[in-house]
Amino acid sequence: MNERPATPAGPEARGGRAPRPAPSRSAIPDEMDAWVVARPGPIGSGPLERVRLPVPVPGPGEVLVEVEACGVCRTDLHLAEGDLSPRRPRTVPGHEVVGRVVASGPASERLAPGSRVGVAWLRSTCGRCRHCLRGAENLCPFSTYTGWDADGGYAGYLTVPEDYAYPLPEDVPAEKLAPLLCAGIIGYRALLRCDLPPGGRLGIYGFGGSAHLTAQVALAQGATVHVLTRSARARELARTLGAASAGGDTDAPPEPLDAAILFAPVGELVPVALAALDRGGVLAVAGIHLSDIPPLNYQRHLFQERTLRSVTANTRADGRAYLDLASAHPPRVTTVPYPFDSADRALDDLAAGRFEGAAVLIEDANAHERT
């Protein structure tokens, strides 16, 4: 476990500032603090367990990343509660990881130690199947995911295939970057999937971490955005960000919608959102998990060429496109910092809807004060 070949620090980080020198190998400890999903079940039953684990060793093509911050995504909650079955026992969740490369595995040359990187949900694809070959690697049947198939960022360190890590700028606080890596990227793909015409009318159902970032992309592109959510505080945030209207989740928007995105994991809202679409409108369901959809009425919900679509993960091209966009037009990111040792409380608060925006675990408690 001590074989961590180092390569010389080198390439400039994208933010323009020189990367910090990598710590020497001796600075990498043998063990780290981490959270694992020990007993998937209701969040109140304590499915997460705090443990000590060996610091992982990067394999061929992988790098070892020291975690600065890790966003808390609703998918982590689905994994903790068992809505998504575990792919392996006692896995460390977390797939909105901002960190720094501290060691490289054999044949890893793209990211030198010292590089600041983001580790997101999509961890690997086969590169050879028909989906990968047609540019839809998000549909690869052999894809693997951070925090589900492999240990994620609720830990001091994690490994990632370097081809699936995103270079990140140096001059943005980790807390503000972390939510972009899933909430931002998946929301961006959902926006692509709902085919919003230029200057179109977009409905957003549910207004948490992903939705508030997606709304900003749509607004920047000239869309009229209507937010529909049961949370009064979220409606207030929506208006502050520039939404044309903000109503309750089952309210009808003030005008028919060209497109809608369902962020709330609530199947009952599918017919509600379909009924709000104009002729030819598209509803994209952004979540990885949705409660059952009630029966649809063909005339009220689908006829007039309305379309219902799912959104499955993202491609690396989506990730790069979104992070470039966010770099050019930095979004307002509403974050709620939690100390790393409060991951269980962060998930509990997410389940209970106790905060607006995105929760982020900060490895270094002082990190978010460095802005």
Ligand SMILES: [Zn+2]
């Ligand atoms: Zn594939």
Ligand SMILES: [Zn+2]
């Ligand atoms: Zn996520």
